Amino acid sequence: MSIYDKLNILTDAAKYDVACTSSGTERKSDGTGIGSCELSGICHSFSADGRCISLLKILFTNECIYDCKYCINRRSNDVKRASFTPDEVCTLTMEFYRRNYIEGLFLSSGILNSPDYTMELLYATLYRLRHKHHFQGYIHVKSIPGASQELIQMTGFLADRMSVNLELPTAESLKALAPNKTRKNILTPMRLVQNKMTENRHEIRLYRNAPRFVPAGQSTQMIIGATPETDYQIVKVAESLYQKFELKRVFYSAFVHVNEDAALPARTGEGPPLLREHRLYQADWLLRYYHFQADELLSNENPNFNVVFDPKCNWALKHLEEFPVEVNLADYKMLLRVPGIGYKSAVRIVKARRLGRLDFGDLKKIGVVLKRALYFITCNGRMMYPTKMDEDYITRNLLSAGEKLPFEVTGMGYRQISLFDDVRFGNCRENYV
Structure with missing residues (x-):
C-alpha cells in the first residue's frame, strides 16, 4: 500500500476524534530547525462545526485490539486497515509543512498489538x-491508556500537548460500550501527566534550560449522545476534570452512528446531536472563563440545556432577581453574567469606566451585544428602553429579535474536511463559542 493510500485511510479514520487544538504554547525556532509554534495558536482555519483543519490530523494506525461498540475502527468491523511507519509520518509532516498545507501534527492511534507497543511507535x-528532522512546530499526541509510565513521560518531553480520551462520561457507560477500557486505565496516565507537569514547572524555575514537559497542557474528549447521561452529569464530570486534573480543554464529540449494535441508540434520521454538543461547549466556556459552576447552570430537576437559549442567557432568565445590573458599578464577575457581555467586553468596561461614566453608545463601541444585554443592564440608573422584568416578556422579546442557532444545525452535514480541500472556496468559517 502506498503512503498516499494510507493517508486517505488514516485521515478519514481520524475524523471522529475532535480533541485537537493548538493554542497555549510557545516553541520558538532556534534557527537550526524548521517550523515554529506561536503562543497565540497556529490554527487559523476552522470547519463550520469548529474542527481545526490546519493540523495534519491522522491516526498512526486504524488497527485495534479493542472492540468498542461506537468505534468505526473496532476489531470486529470489516474496514480497510492501514498503519504508518514512524518515518512515513515524519515524511508526511515535513512535506505538508513545506507546502504550507499544515503547521503542526495531531497524532492519535488505534491500539496495535498492545498499549506499550503502540506508545513506543508514537514515541519513535x-x-x-524532533531530533532527525528538527521539526519545532506544534505536536499534539494521544497518550495510550495502559502504556507504561516511562513511555508516556518520554513522549511528553517531545509533545506540546497530550491527551487521553475519557471516551464516555461515566464508568457505567464505559463498561457497557467499551468493555476493554476501564476508568482507572484512562485516569492513571491523566494523573501522571498532571503530576509530571507540576514537577516540570518547578524544574524550569530552578533551571531555565530544563526540557519542557507537555507545555500546552493536556485535554480529553467525551462522546455525547451514545449513552443516556444528562447534560448536568456531563458538565459535572467536566468540572471535576478541570478541578482535579488541571485540564486545558474538555472536548465534546456528538455521537455519530457508524455501527449497528443493540447497545447503541437507535437510528432516528436526525443525525449527530450537534446542537447539544454546541450547548455543552458554551457551558464549558462558562466554566472556564465566566466563573460559573455546574450547579448554577443545571440541576437534577432541570438536567438538560435549553434548546433555544444559550446557557448564560437561560441562567439570566431564571435569575431575574439579580438584574438589572448597573454597568458603571457592577464588579467584573457580575458583568460576565450579563447576556451580551463577553469576557473581553467586561474587561473593556472595567477599564473604560475609570475614565468616566459609560452610556449605551459607549457599550456598543466596546462590543456589547445590546439587543440581548438591554434587558439586563442599566446605564447611570436607566434602562435603554422601558422593560418589564418578567421572564415571559423578556423571552418573547429575545425570540422576536432572533436567537442565532449554531450553523451546524441549520446548514451543514457531518463531513471531515480533507487536507486537499481548498479552504478559500470551501464552506469554512471561524466558529467561536
Whole structure:
C-alpha cells in the first residue's frame, strides 16, 4: 500500500476524534530547525462545526485490539486497515509543512498489538521529528491508556500537548460500550501527566534550560449522545476534570452512528446531536472563563440545556432577581453574567469606566451585544428602553429579535474536511463559542 493510500485511510479514520487544538504554547525556532509554534495558536482555519483543519490530523494506525461498540475502527468491523511507519509520518509532516498545507501534527492511534507497543511507535515518531528532522512546530499526541509510565513521560518531553480520551462520561457507560477500557486505565496516565507537569514547572524555575514537559497542557474528549447521561452529569464530570486534573480543554464529540449494535441508540434520521454538543461547549466556556459552576447552570430537576437559549442567557432568565445590573458599578464577575457581555467586553468596561461614566453608545463601541444585554443592564440608573422584568416578556422579546442557532444545525452535514480541500472556496468559517 502506498503512503498516499494510507493517508486517505488514516485521515478519514481520524475524523471522529475532535480533541485537537493548538493554542497555549510557545516553541520558538532556534534557527537550526524548521517550523515554529506561536503562543497565540497556529490554527487559523476552522470547519463550520469548529474542527481545526490546519493540523495534519491522522491516526498512526486504524488497527485495534479493542472492540468498542461506537468505534468505526473496532476489531470486529470489516474496514480497510492501514498503519504508518514512524518515518512515513515524519515524511508526511515535513512535506505538508513545506507546502504550507499544515503547521503542526495531531497524532492519535488505534491500539496495535498492545498499549506499550503502540506508545513506543508514537514515541519513535516524535523522536525522529524532533531530533532527525528538527521539526519545532506544534505536536499534539494521544497518550495510550495502559502504556507504561516511562513511555508516556518520554513522549511528553517531545509533545506540546497530550491527551487521553475519557471516551464516555461515566464508568457505567464505559463498561457497557467499551468493555476493554476501564476508568482507572484512562485516569492513571491523566494523573501522571498532571503530576509530571507540576514537577516540570518547578524544574524550569530552578533551571531555565530544563526540557519542557507537555507545555500546552493536556485535554480529553467525551462522546455525547451514545449513552443516556444528562447534560448536568456531563458538565459535572467536566468540572471535576478541570478541578482535579488541571485540564486545558474538555472536548465534546456528538455521537455519530457508524455501527449497528443493540447497545447503541437507535437510528432516528436526525443525525449527530450537534446542537447539544454546541450547548455543552458554551457551558464549558462558562466554566472556564465566566466563573460559573455546574450547579448554577443545571440541576437534577432541570438536567438538560435549553434548546433555544444559550446557557448564560437561560441562567439570566431564571435569575431575574439579580438584574438589572448597573454597568458603571457592577464588579467584573457580575458583568460576565450579563447576556451580551463577553469576557473581553467586561474587561473593556472595567477599564473604560475609570475614565468616566459609560452610556449605551459607549457599550456598543466596546462590543456589547445590546439587543440581548438591554434587558439586563442599566446605564447611570436607566434602562435603554422601558422593560418589564418578567421572564415571559423578556423571552418573547429575545425570540422576536432572533436567537442565532449554531450553523451546524441549520446548514451543514457531518463531513471531515480533507487536507486537499481548498479552504478559500470551501464552506469554512471561524466558529467561536
